[in-house]
Amino acid sequence: MLPGFKLTLSFTLFYLSLIVLIPLSALIFKTFSISWDQFITAVTSERVVASYKLTFGASLIAALVNAVFGLLIAWVLVRYDFFGKKIIDALIDLPFALPTAVAGISLTALLTSNGWVGQYTEKLGVQLAFNPNGIVIALIFIGLPFVVRTVQPVLEDAEKELEEAATCLGATRIQTFTRVIFPSIAPALLTGFAMAFARAIGEYGSVIFIAGNMPLVSEITPLIIIGKLEQFDYAGATSVAVVLLAFSFMMLLTINALQTWQRKLTGAAL
Helix, strand or coil: CCCHHHHHHHHHHHHCCCCCCHHHHHHHHHCCCCCHHHHHHCCHHHHHHHHHHHHHHHHHHHHHHHHHHHHHHHHHHHHHCCHHHHHHHHCCHHHCCCCHHHHHHHHHHHHHHEEEEEEHHHCCCCCCCHHHHHHHHHHHHHHHHHHHHHHCCCCCCHCCHHHHHHHHHCCCHHHHHHHHHHHHHHHHHHHHHHHHHHHCCCHHHHHHHHHHCCCCCCCCCCHHHHHHCCCCCCHHHHHHHHHHHHHHHHHHHHHEEEEEEEHHHHHHHH
């Protein structure tokens, strides 16, 4: 056993409790100040339910899009050499470093009716800003790096000898990808999808600028929470927040299970 294990473990538990467990416990205990009927009323009102549908639906669509194109981008970055590759690779991390408010303002300027893109799409009858379409686009923007950075290392570590063996045995490129490559990267892809999904559920800064924030139409759940706090409805805000917390916790368990599965598959392959 390493020297200082008890001391470092104690510090770790103290720090984890101070930063994570105590605030989350306070959130849960705050909901105990209202009755069960009041809690159900707070989390199932028409406006709140509409925000759930929009938040979870837009997050799911964005995560699915990121799973497809994130895999494609990771594949190109790993398997091909081309001019500007390092620049593109660095740009993948831009949503991580960019303040969410800046991302929201940039997307709004791009997608509004007088923006570089929006002015052309609106002529075709497609409005991208101030409606659910803008929310999905914003969530795709902030979630893409999670998929790319999760899949990319797995593709880099993939054994090309297996692909060469499959080719020598007469497999087509599609068969090689579906039967040799994809099974090895599927756990990482699912992990990236789950991380992008979980991140999108709690996104606020980049969405409020482009959503329009119309009740029952383009109002996300985090904005509902902020609105309740501004109205000093702390019990109602914490009730809705607990619902998001419960779902996020389930997503965390899913991510951990997928990562464990990935490690087992990697160990079995070795």
